[in-house]
Amino acid sequence: MSNYRPYLAVALLLASTTALMAQAPAAATPVVPDAPPQVSVPPKMPLNPALPTIFVVGDSTASNGPNLGWGSHLGNYFDLTKVNVANRAIAGRSSRSYMDEGHWDSTLAEIKAGDFVLLQWGQNDGSDLGGPGSRNARGDLRGDGDATQDVTQAVGPKMGQLETIHTYGWYNRKYVADILAKGATPMFLSMTIHNSWKPDAAGTLHVALDMRFGPVMWKIAEENHLAFIDMAPVEATRMESVGKDKASLWFPIDYVHTSPEGAELNAQSVVIALEIAKSPLLKYLKAPLPIPPDVETATKTSETALAANVATASVTPPPRPAPTVAPSTDVASPATAVPK
Amino acid sequence: MTKFPFTFCAASAAVLSLALTGFASAQVAGTPGPPLPVPDQTNVRHDAPLNPNLPTIFIVGDSTARNGADLGWGDHFAHYFDTTKVNVANRAIAGRSARSYMNEGAWDKVVAELKPGDYVLLQWGHNDGGGPLTPSFNARGEGKGVGEESVDIPITRPFTTGPLAGKTTETVHTYGWYNRKYIADARAKGATPLLLTVTVRNIWPMGPDGKPHIERDMGYRDFDMQIAASEKVPLIDMATVAADKFEMLGVQTTALLFPIDHTHTSPVGAEMNAASVVTALKSAKAPVVQYLAPVVGPTK
Numbered sequence: 001m002s003n004y005r006p007y008l009a010v011a012l013l014l015a016s017t018t019a020l021m022a023q024a025p026a027a028a029t030p031v032v033p034d035a036p037p038q039v040s041v042p043p044k045m046p047l048n049p050a051l052p053t054i055f056v057v058g059d060s061t062a063s064n065g066p067n068l069g070w071g072s073h074l075g076n077y078f079d080l081t082k083v084n085v086a087n088r089a090i091a092g093r094s095s096r097s098y099m100d101e102g103h104w105d106s107t108l109a110e111i112k113a114g115d116f117v118l119l120q121w122g123q124n125d126g127s128d129l130g131g132p133g134s135r136n137a138r139g140d141l142r143g144d145g146d147a148t149q150d151v152t153q154a155v156g157p158k159m160g161q162l163e164t165i166h167t168y169g170w171y172n173r174k175y176v177a178d179i180l181a182k183g184a185t186p187m188f189l190s191m192t193i194h195n196s197w198k199p200d201a202a203g204t205l206h207v208a209l210d211m212r213f214g215p216v217m218w219k220i221a222e223e224n225h226l227a228f229i230d231m232a233p234v235e236a237t238r239m240e241s242v243g244k245d246k247a248s249l250w251f252p253i254d255y256v257h258t259s260p261e262g263a264e265l266n267a268q269s270v271v272i273a274l275e276i277a278k279s280p281l282l283k284y285l286k287a288p289l290p291i292p293p294d295v296e297t298a299t300k301t302s303e304t305a306l307a308a309n310v311a312t313a314s315v316t317p318p319p320r321p322a323p324t325v326a327p328s329t330d331v332a333s334p335a336t337a338v339p340k
Numbered sequence: 341m342t343k344f345p346f347t348f349c350a351a352s353a354a355v356l357s358l359a360l361t362g363f364a365s366a367q368v369a370g371t372p373g374p375p376l377p378v379p380d381q382t383n384v385r386h387d388a389p390l391n392p393n394l395p396t397i398f399i400v401g402d403s404t405a406r407n408g409a410d411l412g413w414g415d416h417f418a419h420y421f422d423t424t425k426v427n428v429a430n431r432a433i434a435g436r437s438a439r440s441y442m443n444e445g446a447w448d449k450v451v452a453e454l455k456p457g458d459y460v461l462l463q464w465g466h467n468d469g470g471g472p473l474t475p476s477f478n479a480r481g482e483g484k485g486v487g488e489e490s491v492d493i494p495i496t497r498p499f500t501t502g503p504l505a506g507k508t509t510e511t512v513h514t515y516g517w518y519n520r521k522y523i524a525d526a527r528a529k530g531a532t533p534l535l536l537t538v539t540v541r542n543i544w545p546m547g548p549d550g551k552p553h554i555e556r557d558m559g560y561r562d563f564d565m566q567i568a569a570s571e572k573v574p575l576i577d578m579a580t581v582a583a584d585k586f587e588m589l590g591v592q593t594t595a596l597l598f599p600i601d602h603t604h605t606s607p608v609g610a611e612m613n614a615a616s617v618v619t620a621l622k623s624a625k626a627p628v629v630q631y632l633a634p635v636v637g638p639t640k
Contacts (some may be wrong), residue, residue, distance in 0.1 A: 113608065170588075177585040180615060181593055183608040225420060225618050227635055277635075 047110065053084035054281065057098070057107060057175070058120035060091035061192040061266070064257055070192070070266035077271045083284040086110070095121035095171035097138035101157050104175070113183030116281060118229065118270075119175050120189040122213030123256060125168050130154060143316035144169025144216045167316050169216045176224055186224075188217040189273075190232040190302070192258075192266055195251035197244050205244050207236050209302055215313035218306040229277055230306075233298035234269040241292070273299070386430065390453070396427040397628055398450055398531075400441070400522065401463035403434035404539040404613070407604055413539070413613035419633075420618050426631035429453070437467035438518035439482045443510065445502025447522065456530025459628050461576070461617075462522050465538030465560040466603055468515050477512055486516025486566050515563050523571045534626055535568050537561060537579035539605075539613055542598035544591055552591055556583045574624045581616040581623075 047053050054074070056062050062071035071087035078085050088107045090098060098104050098121075111117060130137025130153045137156045141147055148164050166174075172188075179186040191213060197205040209232050221228035239247035250262030258266060271289050274281050276299050282288065386406075390396050397417075399405050405414035414430035421428055431450050433441060441447055454460070470481025473491040483489060490513045499505045513521075519535065526533040538560050544552035556579060568575035586594040597609030605613060622629050 173584070174588045177588040177612075178593070180585070180612050181589050181597060181608065183611065221635070223619050223622060224615060225622070225632065225635055 047084040047086055049112075051082065051084050052284075053086050053110070053112070053115045054078070054284070055107060055111060055115060055117045056085070056087045056089050056120070057104075057117055058089040058189070059093050059123045060089075060257060061123055062089035062120060063087050064091045064263075067260040068253075068257060068263055070258075070263045070270060073260075073264045073267035074270060076264075077267065077286060077289070078284050079286050083281075089120070092124060092136070092138070094124040094127065094138040094140060095168060095175070096125070096140040096165065097136070097156070099171065099174070100138075100163070104178070108178055108182065111179065111182045111184050115182070115184040117175070117179050117184055117186050118189050119172065119186060119217075120191065121168070121172060121217075122191040122210060125213060129165050130156065130158075130163065140165055140171055141167040141316050142212075143167050144219065144314040145316055146170070147316040149319045168213060169220060169314065172217060172220055176220065176226065185226075187227040187229055187279075188221045189270065190214050190217065190228070190230045192256075193232055193235045193239060195239075195248055195255040205240075207239050207247075209233065209236060209305060211305060211309045212313055215306045215309040218303070219310045219314065227277055227279060228306075229270065229273045229279065230299050230302050231266070231269040231273040233302040234272045234276075234292075234295050235266060237292060237295050237298045238265060238269065241294075388429075390427040390429055392455075394425060394427050395457040395459065395631070396429050396453070396455075397421070397459045397461065397631070398454070399428075399430045399432050399461045399463075400447070400450060401432040401461070401536070402436050402441075402466050403432075403604060404466060405432035405463060406430050407434050407610075410607040411600075411604060411610055413605075413610045413617060416607070416611045416614035417617065420614065421631050422633045426628075432463075435467060437480055437482065438464040438515060438522070439468070439512065440480055442518065442521070443499065443502055443504050445499075445505075447525070448502060451525050451529060454526060454529040454531045458526075458529070458531040460522070460526045460531055460533045461536055462519065462533060463536035463538060464515070464519065465558060465564075468560070470515070473512060473514070482512065482518060483514035485514050486519075486563050486570075487514050488517065489514060490517070515560065516567055519563075519567045520571060523567075523573055532627065533571075533573050534576050534621075534624075534628070535564055535571075535573050536576045536617065536620070537564055539603075540579050540582045540586060542586075542594055542602040554583050554586045554594065556580065574626050576617065576620045576624055576626060578613065578617045578620040581619045582613055585612060585616065 056071035056074060058071065061069060063069040066072060069087070069089060069091070071089045074087065075085035088103070088110075090103055093101070093103065124138050125140050126142075127136060127139035128134050129139045129141075129149060130151045132154055134154050137151075137153050137158075141149060145167055148166055150162050150164050152162050153159050176186045191210045193207050193209070195207070197207055199205055214232070218228050220226070239250075250258050250265065252259050268289055271285065272291055272295060275288060275291055276296055399414040399417065401414070404412060406412035409415070412430070412432060412434075414432050417430065418428035431446070433446055436444075436446065450460070468481050470477070470479060470484055473483040473489055475491060475493065477483075477491050478493050478496075483491075490511050492509045492511050495504065495508055495510050499507070504510055523533040523535075538558060541555055541558060543555040545555060547553040561579070564575060567573070586597075589597075597605050597612065599606050618632065622632075
């Protein structure tokens with residue numbers, strides 16, 4: 001298990017205080033990894049065709065080198081003689097770029113009737129749309145609906161082509177349609193929490209729940225009568241229960257990416273959120289995890305907030321003008337940090 | 341999950357039986373012929389007894405709702421509901437139009453089952469094609485439109501059951517008239533009728549943008565809207581929900597869901613159409629959504 005390639009990339013990420021969103025950097029020089037060995041299911045482990053599979057489709061928060069994404073820990077909680085757990089998340093991807101680069105076609109080819117697909121998008125969906133000076137061209141139009149914008153791509157798999165870019169909601173609805181057409185079951189996961197704290201009126205520090213992408217996911221789940229597995233309030237409750245200083249230890253890289261321990265805890269948050277949702281996936285668990293105090297209340301509060309923000313989050317702003325100058329090459333500026 | 345291996349076997353068996361049950365064109369209204377064999381339903385059996393203490397959602401339509409074991413969306417519908425609170429009864433029959441379903445007495449049987457508080461999902465169109473009503477009108481369809489015109493035609497093969505038993509002439513009405521009768525009959529029994537738009541076909545005409553787009557209206561949309569408005573019934577626009585999904589899948593993937601012809605789906609396509617009905621019911625805030633099973637993750 002330890003002779004497993006993304007290791008070097010991860011070690012680099014760990015060593016770096018600037019490396020950020022996701023694109024796993026190419027390893028230049030060998031570095032002794034200080035991450036623990038892979039604890040869960042290696043990404044390329046063959047799936048038992050006789051079993052249903054739980055697919056994880058998302059970004060670096062779910063898959064960030066061995067052990068740093070929660071999707072690499074999720075298999076620890078399931079009885080793998082009853083279900084496959086396949087982490088198909090890829091660092092750096094948005095709902096759009098995972099499709100553009102062909103990853104979704106590959107994953108979809110693996111999905112069979114009766115499987116389950118956990119969709120978790122948002123961290124990279126606020127990036128630029130592409131065009132002159134773009135670095136990764138992975139953003140999508142904000143909100144939900146049929147709005148599109150045509151952009152001639154300067155980088156990426158559609159380099160030199162005019163790409164019709166859709167809304168965040170459109171891409172997520174496309175995932176749902178593709179999964180349903182396979183006879184499988186799509187489910188949405190709220191985004192993982194950022195290590196970003198703000199005081200309330202009483203001065204108590206809180207972490208914020210995402211209200212930009214979450215309400216769109218929640219709306220699509222609600223309309224299609226699909227599960228919305230709200231892991232965010234579970235994670236937020238845990239972070240707030242230990243406080244900023246201790247919780248920050250789970251975020252040694254930046255405010256988005258966790259340590260292996262943070263990833264393990266996030267996987268637990270997914271399991272607990274499945275328990276709160278009374279998901280039929282629970283029948284594949286090795287053993288149920290205890291639901292911590294306050295988490296069910298926090299989940300209800302989160303759902304109320306998601307519902308209240310659907311209208312705002314669904315709006316697609318007018319097309320942005322294509323950039324005329326190259327944006328800063330500062331790789332430390334996280335794409336999700338600046339509201340557009 | 342366990343149902344899929346079985347249903348795929350059942351699907352191929354059902355394809356074989358299509359000559360009897362599947363194709364709308366195989367059945368000519370006004371000439372009932374022998375009763376059609378009904379395969380076992382993998383979801384809720386057609387003859388499953390209804391709990392008399394619960395309200396019932398009846399599905400009344402054609403092969404797109406019930407087509408062999410598992411090929412119509414109506415056989416994929418019950419699992420969305422809390423069946424401790426509501427019965428789901430798929431009473432659609434392959435090959436029927438709004439007119440022929442009445443003529444052969446199938447509607448009378450549903451009316452006999454209806455009780456106050458029940459719901460009737462009505463979905464017609466695939467077999468209703470017709471034209472102007474003239475004395476030579478004897479096709480299986482109805483008069484085009486929603487008007488009050490009608491024409492009397494001779495019955496060449498007598499009905500042994502149903503409202504036309506023993507009659508020598510049939511009064512043929514318009515699509516709108518038949519739908520208004522379903523609505524009025526349901527209401528007379530204290531039930532709530534809901535009108536569904538017709539399922540989408542795997543037909544992709546070229547759009548003004550030079551790209552193929554799936555057909556969203558096979559010719560009944562305006563009639564359905566007029567009927568819904570005049571009779572004040574909710575219009576459950578599952579066609580638009582389904583078309584949006586197929587459009588996202590594209591021509592090639594959508595074709596996989598229509599292995600028989602451009603009208604009839606696979607079991608997976610039927611499941612998708614059932615999901616589209618649920619979405620359309622929610623969107624219309626139809627009262628039946630109170631009986632939906634809570635979203636507790638995968639519903640299969």
